[in-house]
Amino acid sequence: MAPIFAAVFAIFLLKERVKKLQWIFFSMAFAGVIIIKGLDTQINSYGLLLAFISALFSGLVYVVISKIGKGDHPLVIVNYFMVIAALVGGSLSIADWTTPIGIEWLFLFSLGVFGFLGQIYMTKAFQIASNTQVAPLKYLEVIFTVLLGISLFGEIYTFWSLIGIGMIITGLILNVIYKAKQSN
Template sequence: MTISALAFALLNVLVKQSGNFNVNQVVFFRSIGTLFFTIPYLIKNKINFLGNKKQLLIARGVVGCIAMTLFFMSLNHLSMGSAVSIRYISPIFAAFFAVFLLKEHIKYFQWFCFLLAFMGVVILKGFDSNIDTIGLVYALLSAVFTGLVYIIIRKIGNSDHPIVIVNYFMIISAIIGGVLSIKHWTNPQGLEWLLLLSLGIFGYFGQVYMTKALQTTEVNQVAPLKYIEVVFTMLIGAIWFKEIYTLISLLGIILIIVGLTLNIVLKTKLK
């Protein structure tokens, strides 16, 4: 999940820089770039493209596409920090859904840890004083659908190879994004091709390692680790965009790390 978080943090930066393209076109290139990895892998290893739990695989693809599109849309209305922070309510939704759909038990101390980590995210990046309402709605809806993605992947379990799951997601997203971007298509120029195709590279590694993590560990334990992406985004922002962070931002990092560490340590000790 840590590798996944770093890859997605880099993806966030590239998506933000692709703001002059229609969001569906960005989704299309994000998906096509990843398919350059998944399809050859499946062919080389002679893995069945169709998978076993086809209905869940399709559901994961559709729900994932909606979540991704909504998040990319939120980046057009909010600062990157605000959009990422709001989206990271998703592990809370995932834990909530897990109680009812997967019958997983969440202890009281875990809810406290989730709250502590969430407070850290809010402090770390916070919400813009003049936050755009439409952007806020997009980010919140993205968080809800992302939480559902965690649950669907957990339901698939080890029945299907992680690359099969990712391949379904990318094919469905490429089709939806491609069709919806036809009327608003803008031809990339020069390095813009590299920028757009790089979305798929970082997205591939982020998606594969997230899928592996969710297949092998309970949702309520591994999902909160996605908060680390916010930390990576902050560090990349400092190096790439020369952003300056205050003591309040450092306090946010500490709260996130403490919340996540407590959840893992206490859960392990109290089993």
């Protein structure tokens, strides 16, 4: 959902143009999310609401990074992002805090390192390319999440979840192909 919000914010804040066909691709991805939630009873509504709010703010962050452009070094932007995320996330998790034990510390450390590296490269991408080119690539997270969920956690996905995921990925691919043709 973040790329859809980013496209909407980019129209108003960056004066970017989003073509009608791109809206169809975004709608396909959104329909995939609706299918996942509407037809998969294993999805928690509260969790989906939190993910939706997260996507809203992520879309806004992408546009702000694009608006800043190359004016600030990516490390400065990532530093602000990480500090704000730690403050907000930390304060919201106080009531449910659980101290990591054993190997969980390694997982937590790895999450921080890989999150930092991912944030650096995402920030560089948003500084270099247009928002509507980079933001849809965030849908690739779906592929990695599914693969890691299956391989590491033994998750099983329903038929409708896979259809929804397929629609999200198809919308992404079509948007990227369309943007590439428009650039040429």
